[in-house]
């Protein structure tokens with residue numbers, strides 16, 4: 001289990017004066033997990049810089065070490081991984097504990113599948129609630145045995161890889177980079193071609209990293225919004241240096257804060273602008289946000305830019321369901337922005353939000369209610385009725401349900417509400433954005449953690 005969470009740490013955000021300055025948010029979480037995993041599967045040393053040292057990623061590092069890779073921290077964000085090669089993992093001695101992390105646990109189930117070893121996966125109370133059948137189903141088709149699992153195929157669970165995996169063509173029932181990546185990572189250990197088809201394209205960091213480490217992978221369009229990814233199994237992965245760009249999902253918090261706190265002007269440096277991650281930026285621009293990309297460049301195979309954002313007058317928009325995979329983690333903070341827009345913002349097709357660290361659709365709705373904002377849920381759609389700048393009232397206490405993004409979103413909201421807004425526990429912010437409080441305060445955000453009234 002994670003070390004935190006036992007004692008909740010409440011915090012209070014107060015209406016702040018204009019936010020000003022530059023900030024570099026930590027490395028991308030998706031790329032960080034994958035850089036450790038691919039480093040562990042390559043033969044030789046992979047050097048990583050800019051790794052996110054959040055709890056989720058540190059758990060992946062520990063699990064890679066337990067499976068036989070040598071993982072060393074050289075300095076801040078600087079890591080070295082000596083990999084054991086595809087098929088070279090050893091059986092771990094203890095349970096692999098992934099804490100709060102869906103990505104780490106699901107990707108590493110795929111990683112383990114290609115080795116004839118058994119491994120037990122576990123996590124905290126939030127992760128134990130999340131669906132794992134979506135990973136077990138394709139892995140079982142490839143020959144993996146589920147030796148033990150909690151009800152509904154949940155954690156804790158024990159997997160055993162077969163002597164010889166069967167390559168498959170898998171059409172994923174949901175657009176999920178975690179499902180796609182688990183099948184492709186398993187496919188590394190299978191002879192022949194493994195194919196994943198997704199009807200809507202999800203983030204492509206695994207495909208990019210497979211190619212970066214020397215695997216043969218092809219990506220073709222599939223239907224209007226989908227992709228077909230095919231991997232040739234059993235490659236020898238060659239170590240390749242990785243520079244992790246700043247995480248757009250973390251950048252979303254100072255970005256929305258700057259939009260809703262009047263007079264703000266903030267520069268967020270080196271943010272990854274991979275088109276499969278920019279749904280929030282597209283949506284906010286449609287809402288009228290003053291967001292400019294400066295110094296656009298390519299770093300470590302990913303497009304990045306400095307993002308300049310100034311407080312803006314926002315207008316509600318309709319966010320199409322097919323945009324969801326490119327902004328799946330950003331809906332809570334978009335809902336916050338929407339309360340400061342004029343008119344309705346309709347966010348369509350949010351069923352996947354129900355199976356994140358919390359039921360995010362409900363947690364966002366309950367948080368908006370605590371802040372006195374107007375919203376309604378229609379099926380899997382969330383509709384927020386904003387009241388323009390100076391929007392919501394604040395005043396309540398938001399339940400975060402072990403969910404870092406709920407905590408950060410509502411702290412951002414409280415920077416612009418009429419009365420302060422409290423969140424019940426900020427300890428899980430350390431899973432993805434450990435420097436959140438310090439960096440937001442540097443910009444001028446008023447967030448208190450001590451002596452928060454009960």
Ligand SMILES: O=C(O)C1=C[C@@H](OP(=O)(O)O)[C@@H](O)[C@H](O)C1
Nearest residue numbers: 030103175176177178179328329
């Ligand atoms: O592959 C990844 O790194 C991630 C994929 C997304 O999950 P799903 O694949 O479940 O949509 C996202 O929510 C998560 O934060 C990171």
Ligand SMILES: C=C(OP(=O)(O)O)C(=O)O
Nearest residue numbers: 100101102103104329356
């Ligand atoms: C959903 C998230 O992560 P994970 O699935 O890795 O727990 C997230 O970071 O918002």
